Amino acid sequence: MNERPARTRARRAAVFLAGLLPSRADYASVRRTWRRDLLAGVTVGIVALPLALGFGVSSGVSAEAGLITAIVAGVIAAVFGGSHVQISGPTGAMAVVLLPIVAQHGVGSVATVALIAGVLVLVAGLLGLGRAVSFIPWPVIEGFTLGIAVIIFLQQIPLLTTGHASSATDHSSNAVIAAVQALTAADLAYLAWAIGAEAIVAACMILAPRIHPAVPGSLIGIAIVTVLALLLPSPLARIGALPGTLPLPTLPALDPAVLPSLVAPALTVAALAAIESLLSARVAAAMADTGAYNPDRELVGQGLASLGASLFGGLPATGAIARTAVNVRSGGRSRISGIFHAVVLLLVVLVAAGPVGTIPLAALAGVLMVTAVRMVQRDTVRAILRSTRADAVAFLLTAVITVSFDLIVAVVIGVVFAGVFAIRSLSRASGVQREALPGDPEPGDERIAVIRFDGPLFFAAADRVFDEVNAVRGVSVVILRMSQLELVDATGARILGDIVQALERRGVTVLLKGVQPRHADLFRTVGVLGSLRHHNHLFTELAPAVAHARSHVRRETAGA
Structure with missing residues (x-):
């Protein structure tokens, strides 16, 4: 008598699992859109290059790790993810989380954390938890974004005040305190050079879109600063030598004595990867007619992307809202654009590793500072602050806790706070x-x-x-x-x-x-x-x- 319900459940499970796998339907539109997809892939690859390098450095690991993540995770997430236009790789939010992990557990722990987090995100997708992001209110999301933007901006100050890329981990794990410490101990002569480099990059990024939206201001600014640093007796620290090929995949070291201490950081990384990726996919689906996204498959794809990046010594990956938006606005409509963006970055590694290694770190700091400022939409902030008092408080509370304590704690507290006020409002309707x-x-x-x-x-x-x-x-x-x-x-x-x-x-x-x-x-x-x-x-x-x-x-x- 129970055979029919059991068969029904088995069929539903099979349909669910089939929906998490790549299929020919993923590329049904390629015949019509491949030219625009390739152009969008080149465009977003150019935009992603300085961000991948910058977020790799800002995370406390290396520019190489950021570039590897953008390539490996970018391909895997494009093929296996639940969005047709999602661009994945290292992000500012992830760099914010990784920096204290590197400070406490060392650079070698990042690949292990990426492996564990990837498994957790993959399991979340297999369990059908992709819709959980819909429970996060808009003011909490925007408060989280504001807090991340502030942290990304402040994290660049240690890079502007020192000649060592790893020095950002020598300060407090709190971005505000670390920025103050870095400014207090700054070499004024070096700081003047760094601020000059940062100003050139910022000016190019601000002025280039006024000439034409397709002009890559960040790359132009980086090129100018790099040439000046080579021609002038500059003290600016540089990225350093990059390998001319991808490393061979190897399993991260899984030391049983260390693993327990990495579980909590991995949970934080996994939660952030899931939240940011699902938000990015949802934003992309609303920007253009790119087809519906599958949130559970998106988690599976991002989990596999972090797993793949960990095997090559990369960082945990997430969907990148800014790069995904560039992809959509540039005409990307299929997974080909995401794959080709990774190919463009791979070509940079194979052909231009030497010139890329001469880029001053201050130039990357300038790119990330401008990126952080652009993350905050003034109209959005104004609209939330003028909405309801509860939403305004949830927005500000989430932002403050994000900057002061922890990203995931901030989201949880923001959701709880918003939920309490929602229940209070609902009870008044009774x-x-x-x-x-x-x-x-x-x-x-x-x-x-x-x-x-x-x-x-x-x-x-x-x-x-x-x-x-x-x-x-x-x-x-x-x-x-x-x-x-x-x-x-x-x-x-x-x-x-x-x-x-x-x-x-x-x-x-x-x-x-x-x-x-x-x-x-x-x-x-x-x-x-x-x-x-x-x-x-x-x-x-x-x-x-x-x-x-x-x-x-x-x-x-x-x-x-």
Whole structure:
């Protein structure tokens, strides 16, 4: 007898798993879009190059690791991910999380963390947890983004004040304190050179789009600074030698004595990778008609991308909102654009590793500073601050906690805070209202109370509703109107049963009117219907309930 449900579940599981795998349908539009896809791939590859290098350095690892991540993870996520246009690689948010991990556990721990985090994200996708991001409110997302932008900006200050790329890990793990420490101990002569380099890059990035949106301002600025650093006796530190090929894949060191201490950092990395990737895919789906995205498959793809990057000594990967947006705006409509963006970066490694190694770190810091500023949309911030007080507080609270403590903690607290205020607002929509009896008044009507329930009845409003109904005095019959009742949870149903019992104990007859079919089973299970004095005290229309109440009052008056 149980074979059919078992077969149905097996079929559903098979369909679900099949939806997580690549298929020919992923490339159905390539014949029509391949030219635009290739052009978009080149464009986003040019944009991604300085960001991959910069985020690799900013994470405390190396520019090489950032470039490897953009190549390996970029290809894997494009093939296996749930979005047709998602561009994946190292991101600023991930660099923010990795820097304290590197400071505490060393550079060698990053590949291991990427491996563990990749497995966790992959499992989350297989478990169908991709829709979880929809529970994060918009103000929390924007507060998180603002906090990340501030941290990315502040993380560049140590790079501007020293000649060593690894020195960012020598300061506090808190970006604000590290920036102050770096400025306090700065070599003013070196700082002047670094600020000059950063200013050139920032000016190019700001002015280039005014000439033409396709002009790569960041690369132009980096090229100018690099040439000047080569021609002038500059003290600026540089990226250093890069390999002219990708390293061979190797499994990261899995030391049983160290693994337990890396679980918590890996959980943070996995949560961030999932959240950022799903948000990026959702934004891309809203930007253009690129087809629906599969959130569960997106997690599978990003998990595999981090796993692949870890084998080559790369960083944990996530979907990159800015690069994905460039891809869509440049005409990318299929996975070919994401794959080709990685090919462009691979060609840079194979052909131009030498020139790339001469880029000053201050130039990369300039790219990331401008990128951080552009992450914050003033119109968005203004709209949130002018919305509701609860949303404004959730936005600011998330941003402050992100900068001060921890990214994932900030998101959790922001969601909890927003949820508390949402429940509070929802509870205010719950209420009871005493109504006049319909039709012409009759003697004894003053001994009948019609109480209408409005909105939801759930745990947050249950006690208040109980007190309001129980405060009704001087009546013999109470008609509880349920037709306007919306959401009811177990607590709300239980409190309704308590209301009926409390009134009946006082000798008040309770009639229920308009119990909706969707609430009937819950009312029956919790005992609301069983609390009535008689099964005939349940009505579907108000007129028969009023007639019954009036007959009850007449009998009571005659008996008196």
